[in-house]
Amino acid sequence: MRRLIIFLCLFTISSAFAQSDAKTPAAAIDAFMDKRFGMFVHFGPVTLRGTEIGWSRNKEVSQADYDSLYREFNPVLFDADKWVKTAKDAGMKYLVITAKHHDGFLLWPSAVSAYNISRTPFKKDMVGLLAKACKKQGISFCIYMTVLDWHDPDYPIHSPHDSLRNVKGSMPRFVNTMKSELTELITRYKPDMLWFDGYWEKPWTNEFGREIYQHIKKLDARIVINNRLGKESEKLNENSVGDFLTPEQRIGNINMLEPWESCITICNQWAWKPNDQMKSLKECIQTLVKTAGGNGNLLFNVGPMMDGRIEQRQVDRLNEMGSWLKRYGQAIYGTKGGPYAPNDVYAATRKGNYIFIHVFKQIDVLKLPALNGTTVKSVKVLGGSALRFTQADGLQVTMPGKLPNDNCTVIAIQINGNAEKLPVIKQLQ
Structure with a gap:
């Protein structure tokens, strides 16, 4: 006792x-x-x-x-x-x-x-x-x-x-x-x-x-x-x-x-x-x-x-x-920031096997640093049409002649792996 x-x-x-x-x-x-x-x-x-x-x-x-x-x-x-x-x-x-x-x-x-x-x-x-x-x-x-x-x-x-x-x-x-x-x-x-x-x-x-x-x-x-x-x-x-x-x-x-x-x-x-x-x-x-x-x-x-x-x-x-x-x-919701640090041209978020690039102003080509060991499967305007892209020297995306949203248009990049595990890249556009 x-x-x-x-x-x-x-x-x-x-x-x-x-x-x-x-x-x-x-x-x-x-x-x-x-x-x-x-x-x-x-x-x-x-x-x-x-x-x-x-x-x-x-x-x-x-x-x-x-x-x-x-x-x-x-x-x-x-x-x-x-x-x-x-x-x-x-x-x-x-x-x-x-x-x-x-x-x-x-x-x-x-x-x-x-x-x-x-x-x-x-x-x-x-x-x-x-x-x-x-x-x-x-x-x-x-x-x-x-x-x-x-x-x-x-x-x-x-x-x-x-x-x-x-x-x-x-x-x-x-x-x-x-x-x-x-x-x-x-x-x-x-x-x-x-x-x-x-x-x-x-x-x-x-x-x-x-x-x-x-x-x-x-x-x-x-x-x-x-x-x-x-x-x-x-x-x-x-x-x-x-x-x-x-x-x-x-x-x-x-x-x-x-x-x-x-x-x-x-x-x-x-x-x-x-x-x-x-x-x-x-x-x-x-x-x-x-x-x-x-x-x-x-x-x-x-x-x-x-x-x-x-x-x-x-x-x-x-x-x-x-x-x-x-x-x-x-x-936006439930995402992680990156893998690219925000700058005056874009910011990036990610979820699952997608990277979302939030584009702030009209540009002809979106140039992104290479993601080593990662292959891009598709690029499109979120909720819209597919966009042409190359991966020879980093990722280069041909942008629409007129952005769907003047304040911020989102581009969805599908990759062959988990985007949330990628390291942050702080290189600017």
Whole structure:
């Protein structure tokens, strides 16, 4: 009996240790990366001023004014189903909502912090409504969460511009609050991915990041987590906390070893700004294609207006991207980047025994470096006619006199082996 008790104690200790070192399953990370295209949504009371979320506090908007905006926040035209349908029609496979940004305001009714949406005239649980709409429409639901909070008295910094500091703050209390908020988010809304931000400020440490990571894993081991929970932001290594890299406002470099996702805005500002300049359809499509060609995901941001609607011009642009994906999506979803690195003429993706070349501009002949030991069986416009090609000196494809799509036309190259096993070639066109 005594031996049994000792065994059970050792088993319990061993299980607890294993749980404390929990990692996201590789299958969950792979499934996330296969999605390739998601919608980022930055939204909150600051839309009443049209300035940047969080960062305009104590800058364009005084702290007293900023922190009082929730009393007027009433996005009466918010429709979770329409937001999610906009994402789905754009060909997006997941949605990330800023449930809590650096200004500390919560878009869900919380028992932890009183500074939340239940105290606004709107009152409705925006996070819950989006989670429900995503589930109904088959979109993966994800949540953005900050690791800093300029509104919380326990956080030692109260301004993004270092004009105010609270030396009496308590990071242990702040981390416990964060754990409680995350427990609400995970148990209520069951997100597939958590997207953290705010790691750069001194009060946040790698140790806090690891503590939060393990807290999340105890609640739901399958959740994928970005690398901004820790201080290491450029590489995934022994100091990193999280599952994938997150280059911001730029397309990441081709990287076949580390999963990554670029977050980029459709306009210039993350939150809504009147008359903000919007990217052209060509830039939007080629941004997505170059990201996939580098083996990454694109998290494309919209900032809804103060009444809760996504601007119609942004909806129209996203619909145009969706139309392109209906034609060429098989060369984006579930693919790997390469084997050719993206350049100004084309990007490449691959799946099975196919290499997809995404051509950005009209050219007479597409010249590709040789793939040693590989024979090309056929070349055609994806969804269209066959093209003439030679393999004497690399691969040379005679292109159509007029590309079927001016923004990006996809050429499908069938080879005699597994394209996903080919090494990356970084030679330009």
